[in-house]
Amino acid sequence: MKDFSLIENVRTVCKAVADRATHVKINYDYIPSYASSLIPAQTISPELDSDSHYLHHGDDTAAFFLTLDTINFGSGYFPFLRKRPGMGGYFTIAHSLNDFYKNSGPLSAKELTQLTVEECTKIFGQEPDNRPILELMGLFTKALNDLGRYLLDSFNGSFTELIKAADSSAENLVQLLIKMPYFNDVEYYDNLEVPFYKRAQLTAADLSLAFNGQGLGHFDDLDSLTIFADNLVPHVLRIDKIIIYEETLCARIEAGELIESGSREEIEIRACAVHAVELLKKELKESGNEVTSPELDYLLWNRGQKPYYKAIPRHRTRTVFY
Numbered sequence: 001m002k003d004f005s006l007i008e009n010v011r012t013v014c015k016a017v018a019d020r021a022t023h024v025k026i027n028y029d030y031i032p033s034y035a036s037s038l039i040p041a042q043t044i045s046p047e048l049d050s051d052s053h054y055l056h057h058g059d060d061t062a063a064f065f066l067t068l069d070t071i072n073f074g075s076g077y078f079p080f081l082r083k084r085p086g087m088g089g090y091f092t093i094a095h096s097l098n099d100f101y102k103n104s105g106p107l108s109a110k111e112l113t114q115l116t117v118e119e120c121t122k123i124f125g126q127e128p129d130n131r132p133i134l135e136l137m138g139l140f141t142k143a144l145n146d147l148g149r150y151l152l153d154s155f156n157g158s159f160t161e162l163i164k165a166a167d168s169s170a171e172n173l174v175q176l177l178i179k180m181p182y183f184n185d186v187e188y189y190d191n192l193e194v195p196f197y198k199r200a201q202l203t204a205a206d207l208s209l210a211f212n213g214q215g216l217g218h219f220d221d222l223d224s225l226t227i228f229a230d231n232l233v234p235h236v237l238r239i240d241k242i243i244i245y246e247e248t249l250c251a252r253i254e255a256g257e258l259i260e261s262g263s264r265e266e267i268e269i270r271a272c273a274v275h276a277v278e279l280l281k282k283e284l285k286e287s288g289n290e291v292t293s294p295e296l297d298y299l300l301w302n303r304g305q306k307p308y309y310k311a312i313p314r315h316r317t318r319t320v321f322y
Contacts, residue, residue, distance in 0.1 A: 006171055010195050010226050011278055017189055017271035024268040025244045026276050034242055035283035039299060044291065046298040048209050052094040054101045055210060062207065062216045063106045063159040068097055069203040070147045070182070071140045075231050076258060076318035080132040082125060088305070096124045109157035112148025117141045139320055143182045150180055163207065163216050170204035170219040177203060185321040189267045196270055198322050202228040205294050227277045227297035230322035232304040234273035235314035242280075243272045253315045261319040269315060 018026055048055060054064035071093065074081075078089030087095065100107075100123050107115070121128050121137045128134060155161035166173035177183040177200040185196045204219055205228070211217025227233055237243045245253070249265055259266045277296050284291045303309065 006174060006195075007197075007201070007224050007226060010197060010274065013192055013194050014196075014226075014229075014271040014274035015278070016192060017194060017268060018275040020190075021268040021272060023246050023249050023265045024272045026272050026279070027242055027244055028279070030242055031276070031279050032283055034240065035280045036287065038280070038284065038296070040284075040289040040291070044295040044299050046205075046209055046295065048206070052091055052098055053210065054098050054106075057101075059160050059216075060101070060106045061210050062163055064097070064101055065206045065210055066159050066162070066203065067107060067112070067144065067147065068094060069199050069206060070143050070180075071097075072199050072202065073143075073182070073320050073322050074136045074139070074318075075322055076316045077132050077136040079256075079316065080130060081136075082127060082130070082133070084125075088310075093124060107144075109148045109151035109159070112144045113152065115141055115144050115148075120144070139182075143180075143320065146180050146182065160216060166204075166219075168218050168220050170201070170208075170222050170225055173204045173207075173219070174200040182320040187262045187267050189264065189271075194267055194271060196229045196274070196321065198228045198230060201225045201294075222294070223292045226274050226293045227300075228294070228322075229270040229274050231269075231315050231317065233277070233297060233300045234269045235312075236300045236304045236309055237273055237276055239309055239312060242276050243269075245269070254313050256313060256316070259315045259317045261317050261321075266315070266317050 050056075053068075054061055057064070072090070075089060081089050081092060083089065083092045084095055117134070117138050118128065120141045121134065124137065124140070126133045126137060151157050151159065151162060155165065162176060163173065166176060174197050178185070178197060183197070183200045185198050185200070187194045187196070204222060205225060208217045208219055208222055234243060238245055253259065259269075277293055277300075281291055281293055281296060
C-alpha cells in the first residue's frame with residue numbers, strides 16, 4: 001500500500017499548529033453539531049461549469065486546468081480586480097482564460113514561456129494603470145513562464161506527459177508540481193515547516209472533475225487530499241463559529257488591513273481550517289457519512305459564495321499560494 005507521507009504531513013503539521021495557535025482557535029465543542037448540520041457526503045456533487053472552464057476538449061482540457069491552477073491565486077489583490085458582472089475574482093479569471101482558449105486556442109508550453117505582462121493583462125481583461133493588479137499580472141506572467149519552461153525542460157513541452165508522469169497518483173502530481181516555486185506552498189512557524197500545497201492538490205481535484213475520474217483525471221489516491229487552504233473556507237468556518245479569531249485580528253480584517261503572508265496569524269488561519277475540516281470529516285464518518293476533505297472544501301467554498309458570507313470581510317493576503 002502506498003505511503004501518503006507528503007499529504008499526511010500536511011495534516012500532521014496543521015494539527016500541530018492548531019494545537020499551539022494563539023491568534024486562532026478551533027471551537028471543538030461545536031464540531032459535532034456543525035458536522036451533523038452539513039449535507040451528507042452522498043449529496044455533495046462537485047461539478048465544473050462550461051462557461052468558466054474549457055471542458056470536453058481532451059488533452060486541451062488538461063492543458064487548460066494546469067494553466068488555470070498555475071495562476072489560481074491573488075485573492076489578496078481581488079478587491080482591485082476588474083471583475084466581470086456578477087462574478088468574483090476566481091470566476092473572472094477562469095472565464096477570461098476560457099474565452100481566450102475558445103477564441104485563440106490553447107497556449108502551448110513555448111507560448112507560455114514567451115508570455116509578457118502586457119499580454120497577460122489583456123487576456124484577463126485588466127487595466128495596465130491599475131497598480132495592484134499590474135503587480136498581480138506580473139506574478140501571473142512569472143508563474144506561466146515557469147510552467148512553460150518546466151514543461152519544455154522535463155516533459156517535452158507536453159501537459160499530458162506531466163500528468164501521466166504522476167502515474168495516477170494525486171500525491172505524485174503534487175510532488176511534480178511543487179518543483180515550481182509558486183506551487184511550493186510551505187511556510188515556517190516556530191520550528192515547524194508547514195506545508196499546505198493548496199493549488200497543487202487542487203489541480204488533481206480539478207482534473208478529476210474535468211475528466212469524471214477517468215483517463216487524465218484518474219487518481220487512485222484522490223481521497224487522501226486535504227482541503228485547499230485559502231482565505232474563503234476559513235472565513236466560512238469563522239462566520240459559522242467553528243474557528244475563532246482573536247478580537248484584534250478580527251478588527252484588522254474588518255478594517256481591510258492586509259494580513260502578511262507567512263505571518264503567525266495567516267499560518268494559524270489556514271492550519272486551523274485544515275485541521276477543523278479533518279475533525280468534521282471524522283465526525284461525519286463516525287455517524288455513517290463517508291465524505292472526503294475535498295468534498296467538504298467544495299461544500300464550504302460554495303457556501304462562501306452566498307451574500308451572507310460575502311457581506312463580511314475575509315482576510316486578505318497578497319500571496320502566490322491562494
